[in-house]
Amino acid sequence: MQVMIDGNAVEVEPGTTLLEAIQGSGGHVASLCYDERLDPFGACRVCMVGVEGAPGPLPSCTTLCREGMEISTTDETALRVARAVVELVLSELPEAPGEHTALAVVAKQLNVTKTRWTGAVHEKDEDLRHPYLAFRHELCISCGRCVRACDEVQGAFALTVTGRGFSSNVAAGVDSGFAESSCVSCGACADTCPTDAIVELRLLELAIERNGSGE
Amino acid sequence: MVQGNKAMSKTTESTVSTTCGYCGVGCRLEVHPQDGVIASISPAMDGPANKGHTCLKGRFAHQFTRSDERLTTPLIRDGDGFREATWDEAFERIVSEFTRIKSEHGPNAIAGLASSRATNEDCWAMQRLMRAAVGTNNIDNCSRVCHSPTSFALRRCFGYSGATGTFNDIEAADAAILIGANATEGHPVVGARIKQAAINGMKLVTVDPRRIELADYAELHCSMRPGTNAAVILGIANVVMTEGLTDEKFIAERTEGYEEFAALLAEYPPEEAERITGIPADDIRAAARIYATAENACLIWGLGVTEQRYGSEVVQLMCGLAMMTGKVGRLGSALLPLRGQNNVQGSSDMGAVPDTFSGYRPVSDEAVATMFEERWGTSLSREKGLTIPQMFNAAVAGELKSMFIFGEDVAQTDPNTTHVIHALESLEFLVCQDIFMTETTKYADVILPASAFLEKHGTFTNAERRLQMVDVAISPPGDARTDFDILTSLSAALGHEMNLATPEDAMEEIAALTPVFAGVTYERLGRDGLCWPVEADGSDAKILYAETFANDNGLGKFNALPYREPGEVADEEFPLILVTGRRLQHYNAGTMTRRTKNLELLPSDWLEIHPDDAARLWINEDDLVSVRSHHGRIEIPARITDRIEKGNVFTAFHFPELRTNLLIGDSVEVNTGCPEYKVVAVDVRAMSEAPSDTPALVAAD
């Protein structure tokens, strides 16, 4: 079938999501919860795009292409929602995300430089018990990428989202840390984490060393 | 467009793409070095085998590269110890000893072992060193002790010595039988792919004496008596035949020998298979139906099939099962051996074996031998050389005087350790080329400090027959040199200048001399690699035998091979059967992984024992137990689990202090000499009950 992306006709297979169609045609949509290896999740709501005739912007990762659909990746309303969401995300972290993180990259792409929201932030909760993986819960944005990577790529089922609402976070095992869970230390969670909430310990040390020497 | 990985790479200064040097899956890795050390490794999102994933070995177990224990300078024996030496000194010593031994006893008194861990180019240089510089076909590699039966059987039935497809067949399959492989621990990335496929509807049948993790995701798990794989396959094939689940067209058009095969199958109805294997007849029927009625199905196996007395026969029977159901030669219907080491496939492909040149062409083949002689400018032996077990026997018998062991710790990993050590002690001159001191280097006269996979250039060939690039992320420490450099330089010192300046030169020579690699160039390998056979135009073969088999007449061969008892059986004195295998956190001899924080994740090993056996033997969880076989005795803590069948015990072989292989005898595979690691009769006792004359922790002799 054919869809129009920013005015250009693009051929797609039935079942293709808007995001896949956009990326497949060389376009780009920012996203925080999308990982091409994982089932679409639709949580972050940053990948919003405009669709002609739709009552509002649609999440491109979970919306399927339909014949003749006219998709806009520059829709003002969609971008406004995406920016507002990223601004909200920045407001839940106790510190700005590291420059190299996907969150910081997305924020930059969307031109979100700071957040005007004050209020509760996640409490610092650092778990360095595993020899290779650092878990910094305060940086978790509940995108579920680590949990899904653990379930859908590795199949270790060592991680879960915990709590609900603003208190949502991620835990390994019975909140017992990686080493005391069914974790197989594959590191898929750290690969996909967009904020360094789960990060390779060695990289964390290197970053600290570097920041230390830069001062 | 995956954003996580960007995060990883941006933390460090540069990225080198390479191929993992651990197991045979062949994960593509992005290595991020910084200041001459590895800062981090992440999986390549476009890795054909790993698709953006890897395991804790490939990803994390790299600190061994800068371990203080790395060998950084050549060492020459000095009394009970070693002294540091220059490369010139070391080479001079090797040249003079090899020359002396050759003149006194002929070239066949020298043997070499190539490493399945090393690159294709390293193995090429090693076999050329032995054949052309030394003048012997006494060259083997450690695939001898793992998958040589697979190689033998596939070649015999289908023509090529490798998997018939790729790991992409796993997701395309509707069903699979996994036999003798604990994939989630031994081959974690493929294990994960099998698990995901099973969760997503692929009907998985696991056949293993242990209820492995994947059994939890299987439609059916069959626990067989160790050593009875042949009867399992024969029983399944019997059901396929008697229930009319065969693909008659495929049998008629593509194969030969079915009638004899069918006649043999008639002797193995499910009840007979149950009697032999202990698997209920109905489960054998169910397994057969799952496999045969699936549109597409795979057979996947590991060392649990091959490291047995009749391993190559079992693989041939599996080939028969696949052919009688027409499940070979298309996407989703493949035979996939899980190769143990990163380059088991490649080391044998390169001809680092005593009987064939590269591409499995016999050393006795005059035309081939002449071609090699012309290229190398020297005459070559037409006689088969010695296999690894034969080398050790020859050493003990005083016929073999010297060995050059490259990247293998035979004193830990090979069976009947006492015999191996005896062999090493019997040698007049032993050269080891390695990255660490090992159990084997203890017996060396010269030790050459070599390089790890992150320090060299070349290619590995994974279990999919896929050649993939290996690149340099860091340099070897101290005066250590790359294996390729060492081997080509030594060859020159021995008087045979290879004229191969770089591994890429070696690949050009390999391609020129080997039809199945004709079109291989580094440029073509790129990021995706190529699955051999590679035509001169660079087209490769992800799926073999779509139209025809690679035998002389193009037909698949059924081989009617009956079940035979394993080399060891339980008896009154040794009433339990020991099965050995791998743990997720460690790799083989542990030379690498035990020098990383993986040791924190798994600091020691244990013996798995069924609760009933534990109760009968008064063994509690974590009790230290004695495990005694015909060949030796070890001590190890016990863990009680119902994942193992009553009557069997299990442990791994990663920890040299436990010396598990002391227990393994000299029973070997009939066609290939692969040791029978998987079936050892043992007696297990709690150490708290130790008698006053406890046998020593060495061989029973």
Add this chain to the structure above:
Amino acid sequence: MASNLIKLTRRHHPVDAPTALAKLSAIVAETGTITDEDIRTVATDYQLPEASVYGIATFYDDLIAPRGKRHVRICTGTACFEAGDADSAQRICDGLGVGMGEVSDDGSVSVAETVCLGFCHSSPAVRDNDVIDAGPGVIERVIEGTTVQAPEPPMRSLLADPVLTRPGTWAGLRRALAELTPEDLLHVEAKAADLRGRGGAAFPAGNKWEFARNAPGEQKYIVANGDEGDPGSYIDKYLMEQSPELLLEGLALAGYAVGSDQGFVLVRSEYPQSTIILREAVEQAKAENLLGDNILGSDFSFNVTIVEGAGSYVVGEETALLACLQGLRGTVSARPPFPAERGVYEEPTVVNNVETLCNVPFIAAQGAEAFRNLSPGDSAGSKLVCFNSAFENPGMVEIPFGLTVRELCEEVAGGLKGGAAIKAVQIGGPLGGILPASLLDTPFDFAPLAEVGCMVGHGSILAFDETTDMRSLAQHLLRFGAHESCGKCFPCRIGLQRAYELFSDDEPVDRVALEELLETLELGSLCAHGSGMPAPIRSLLLHFPDELGLR
């Protein structure tokens, strides 16, 4: 992320077996708290990953609040907010000598909050173990330990031939099995009747059935959504407790039309009686061969399993409901896939609200036309509405569509107690807009209510008198919204917290920021919780801007 887990749970358990969630609920009811050891045991017994069980145990209100021997739950629904004093919860805590969300040192008593016990007709309400007491004096009775079960509300029908406020007779199922093919029931009756979902979204029920019927899959399921979480509504509670046969008959008819032999009712745990009564009704129906195998001698078999929730408002959303039904974290999933394609255990599933299904027996028995003729206006059938305790005659009434809100408030419910003036009414739950007194002449029907930013929703009509502080109401609603966010989508998870924070102190509210936030919630949220919570706030901004303390 739940998809792989569902495949795991299905692998090891029959579909109607109790789930890990049921086991966790039982543990907390019995021992007061869930230990790590409990989680490991449940994980082993149910062959689920430990982490997944931990995730479940940290999601539901019932499983989080520790319990003493006597567990007191104070209703914080909107009706109780309207009726109660700001300090009543504190008085109970002080009186019982235990903090909110805590257990006394000796383990004898604990206090927690709960959202809507369905006694909005007699607010304030408090649950004392399984006794629900409500009305004047309840605080004192809780403190003294003399609580009594509050009476059920009065019920009336304005229809000559009531559809919903009558006992079930199974006449619809009898007729269907005797006279109608499944296709007839679906097309000639159900679709033609234009029965719209009564749970809030007003989606045509017949279309849902048709999707599921046509979806590939051998096994199909019918699920009754008995998670009537909307504070202020006790309609489904009434139906489940007073006319369980109607619901079961409706489920069976849906099963007949769709081609399913298994139904479920997910009942919220705040309605302890509903679960008990429904289970009894299932047993009774089975005994009479109205459920079970070969119903009334036909080829049609249908079983119903009653499943209890564990304290989560969002579980009323259909994808979250199915997650809860399967014993997992009750989070919302993106659609597609719709439940009609991939629902319970990934099979085609119809999810209908309780009241929706209770209409089906009438349609099956008397036909589509009779159903359409029940109401004079555009919408077919009748509607149950319920009034909060501010009204002179609180309780439940079956009405035809088309009366004005004023008629309902002033004539049907008799105006407010003591002749007080209505300041505003909230219709259809916390996601419904707030109608100021000036707009009471709006007809009570789907389209006219939507025009003024309101909705029929569940059908609750909750009046606020002149004493209600609208800023406090906004804060109350947003507190509820933030607490109940499942946490899956970012706008709702963070946005409702921020919205609540805007109103949670005495500082003026930045109107620009608030309006942008509301837009983000409306346009960005994954489900109706996040996108609906702005509706009442928008109403307040529109009609009562001066009371909100804006800047």
